[in-house]
Every structure is written in structure tokens, then in C-alpha cells.
Amino acid sequence: MSTAPEDFEQLRKLLKLKRHEQPPPRFFNNFSSRVLDGIEREKAKTDVGRLWEEAPWLARFFRLMETNALAAGGFATAMCALLLGGVVYSQYMDQPSVAIAPGGESVMNLASAPSASLVVGQTGSDLKASTNAIFDSNVPGSPFSSLGANMQPVSFTSGNGQ
Amino acid sequence: MTDPASGKAGEGAHSSEPSAVTPANPAPPNAPVEEMELVRRARDGDMAAYDDLVRRYQERIYATVYHMTSNHEDASDLAQESFIKAYQALKSFKGGSSFYTWIYRIAVNKTINFLKQRKNRAQMSLNDLDFNAEHDPDLVALISDKTPRRDINLAELQEKLNEAMQKLSEHHRIVVTLHDVQGLSHEEIAKIMDCNIGTVRSRLFYARQQMQAYLSDYLK
Numbered sequence: 232m233s234t235a236p237e238d239f240e241q242l243r244k245l246l247k248l249k250r251h252e253q254p255p256p257r258f259f260n261n262f263s264s265r266v267l268d269g270i271e272r273e274k275a276k277t278d279v280g281r282l283w284e285e286a287p288w289l290a291r292f293f294r295l296m297e298t299n300a301l302a303a304g305g306f307a308t309a310m311c312a313l314l315l316g317g318v319v320y321s322q323y324m325d326q327p328s329v330a331i332a333p334g335g336e337s338v339m340n341l342a343s344a345p346s347a348s349l350v351v352g353q354t355g356s357d358l359k360a361s362t363n364a365i366f367d368s369n370v371p372g373s374p375f376s377s378l379g380a381n382m383q384p385v386s387f388t389s390g391n392g393q
Numbered sequence: 394m395t396d397p398a399s400g401k402a403g404e405g406a407h408s409s410e411p412s413a414v415t416p417a418n419p420a421p422p423n424a425p426v427e428e429m430e431l432v433r434r435a436r437d438g439d440m441a442a443y444d445d446l447v448r449r450y451q452e453r454i455y456a457t458v459y460h461m462t463s464n465h466e467d468a469s470d471l472a473q474e475s476f477i478k479a480y481q482a483l484k485s486f487k488g489g490s491s492f493y494t495w496i497y498r499i500a501v502n503k504t505i506n507f508l509k510q511r512k513n514r515a516q517m518s519l520n521d522l523d524f525n526a527e528h529d530p531d532l533v534a535l536i537s538d539k540t541p542r543r544d545i546n547l548a549e550l551q552e553k554l555n556e557a558m559q560k561l562s563e564h565h566r567i568v569v570t571l572h573d574v575q576g577l578s579h580e581e582i583a584k585i586m587d588c589n590i591g592t593v594r595s596r597l598f599y600a601r602q603q604m605q606a607y608l609s610d611y612l613k
Contacts, residue, residue, distance in 0.1 A: 244531040251526035263447040
């Protein structure tokens with residue numbers, strides 16, 4: 232068996248033709264940027280893969296959503312209901328909540344009132360603020376006054392200073 | 394063949410037979426030092442350094458893969474994937490070989506695996522010949538009136554040559570590509586393919602014999 236190079240001289244000359252095969256013009260101009268983009272894509276994939284590893288329940292959840300239309304529909308409905316509930320609740324919270332006291336008077340909710348309790352008169356012109364208890368029997372419309380009960384301030388003193 | 398990411402091969406050097414498809418970006422004499430610095434920076438996440446490495450070797454890697462596959466689209470994808478894989482495995486690159494040898498090994502292994510999967514659906518998508526091909530004296534002689542096939546043109550010859558290449562096994566084709574087309578030495582090929590020089594020589598001889606038989610009409 233001879234491996235002398237001259238045996239294949241013609242073939243080697245012919246193989247030189249391969250060297251003249253060139254890719255389309257400007258192919259290499261953005262080759263490296265395509266490589267770097269690919270590296271970034273692979274990095275992003277790896278990050279997602281790591282997330283699945285750290286939270287397998289999330290992977291199972293998404294798999295369920297992909298494979299079970301009923302579950303996906305139920306989840307979507309629940310999310311819509313939650314969204315609507317949130318919208319309605321936020322609108323409700325934006326309005327000052329006013330409770331109507333017996334006798335036609337309204338008492339503002341303590342939660343939305345300033346630190347002192349505020350009693351609002353029927354006409355709106357006779358507003359009076361007080362730091363006394365809300366259920367003062369002297370205030371018209373109080374449940375105590377309708378019962379005919381009268382509240383008096385009471386002081387307790389211990390006989391032996393106890 | 395061992396895992397290319399292990400970087401086991403020794404120092405690579407350029408052959409005295411430079412390939413016409415690859416000399417656009419030859420490595421300077423102080424390349425290994427500068428190259429190792431680029432590798433170190435790329436390993437630390439410096440993408441500009443890796444961009445520099447890609448630009449250095451993109452043409453040679455593409456050409457090798459292209460001559461193996463005879464398909465531009467496959468070569469483009471495989472060359473890109475080789476560089477991406479090399480970046481991902483950069484942490485395991487110990488510097489026992491040059492980056493050049495290491496990236497070559499990754500590309501060759503990736504291409505061989507691809508060709509094994511593609512076996513039954515090989516389809517050529519050849520690149521155009523450059524202007525110089527028509528003026529190459531060796532090629533002019535091959536299609537001159539001394540050739541029995543007087544009516545043949547370069548494009549036909551190119552197709553026939555690529556068909557002959559595709560008839561070789563992957564390991565024989567890579568040896569012909571790296572030596573006769575790319576101009577790498579037997580030693581370099583042995584390092585890239587992780588085999589001894591004798592194996593490279595015998596594979597080259599067998600591959601040439603096969604090609605010579607297939608292209609006999611064009612080589613008289």
C-alpha cells in the first residue's frame with residue numbers, strides 16, 4: 232500500500248475547488264452577533280429551567296393548565312371573578328361609608344371618621360362635634376332616648392380608698 | 394472521541410498548507426497569550442471578549458462544517474451552535490490546549506453527531522464558487538481540453554466533488570476536509586480527533602482512494 236502524495240496529486244488539485252466555495256456575501260458580518268444572541272437565549276432558557284426546578288409545583292400547575300381545558304377555564308373564571316371583585320370592592324371603599332342611625336340621622340363610620348366621633352345633625356346645618364360617647368342619651372335620636380332611659384355620669388369612690 | 398469540552402488536546406498550530414477559505418483572519422504570533430486572556434475574560438462574563446474569539450475563528454469553523462455537510466444552512470446552524478456550546482462549556486476549558494483546537498473539536502464532534510442523525514436525508518445546498526476559481530491554474534487544467542470530460546464546467550465539477558465527499562464516512566470525510574481542504578497538519582488533526590497520527594494517515598489514504606475511484610472520469 233503506497234501513501235505517496237503524488238498518487239493523489241490530481242485529486243488534491245480537484246479538492247482545491249472546495250476552497251473556492253464561499254458563503255453568501257456579508258454572511259460573517261453579523262455571525263458573531265447571532266452567536267451572542269443565541270447565548271442570551273440559552274441563558275434565559277436555563278433561568279426558566281432553574282425556576283421549574285426550584286418550584287416544581289409551578290411546573291405542575293402550568294402543565295395542568297396546558298393539558299386540562301376545564302382546569303384552565305376554571306382558573307380563568309376565578310381570575311376574572313377576582314378581578315371584578317377587586318374593582319367593585321375598590322369602588323365601594325372609595326365612597327365614605329355613612330350609616331343611617333335610627334331617627335333619620337346619619338352617623339359616619341368610625342373607621343372613616345377623624346379621631347373624635349362626629350355626630351351629624353339631620354339638617355346638616357346643626358353639626359356638632361363631641362368627644363363624648365356616641366350613645367349619649369341627650370342626643371336626639373339616640374336609642375337610649377327613644378326608650379326613655381336617661382344616662383347620668385357616675386362616679387365610683389371606694390370607701391376605704393380601695 | 395472524548396468530550397470536546399474537556400479541552401484535553403495539546404497546542405494547535407497552523408499548517409504550512411493554508412486553506413483558501415480560511416486565511417482571512419490568521420492568528421498572530423502572540424495569539425496564544427492574547428487568546429488565553431480573551432478566554433479568561435469571556436469566562437468571567439465579558440461578552441465583548443467572546444465576540445472577539447468568535448470573529449477570530451468563525452470562518453474556519455464554518456468552512457470545516459460546511460465541507461463536512463455540503464449544506465450552507467446546516468453549516469451556519471452548526472457553526473453557531475458550536476460557538477454557543479463552547480461558551481457554555483468555557484468554565485471547563487482548562488487551557489491544556491489552545492482555544493483553536495478546542496473549538497475545532499467541539500465543531501467536529503457536533504457535526505459528526507449531526508451527520509449520523511441526518512444520514513438518510515442528505516441534501517446539498519452548495520455555496521457559490523468565488524471569482525478566483527475560474528482563474529485557478531490547477532482547476533483550469535482540470536477542465537481544459539486535455540480532460541476527457543470537455544463539456545464539464547466548474548459548477549458540475551463542484552457538485553460531483555461534493556457528491557464524492559458525501560459518499561465517505563464521517564470520520565474519513567473530516568480527515569479529507571481538515572487536511573486537503575483546510576490544510577491542517579496530521580498532528581493537528583490527530584489532536585482534534587483525539588486519535589494517533591497513524592490513524593489520521595490511514596484514514597486519509599483510504600478516503601483519497603475512495604474519492605479517486607468515484608471521480609476517476611474527471612482525474613485522467
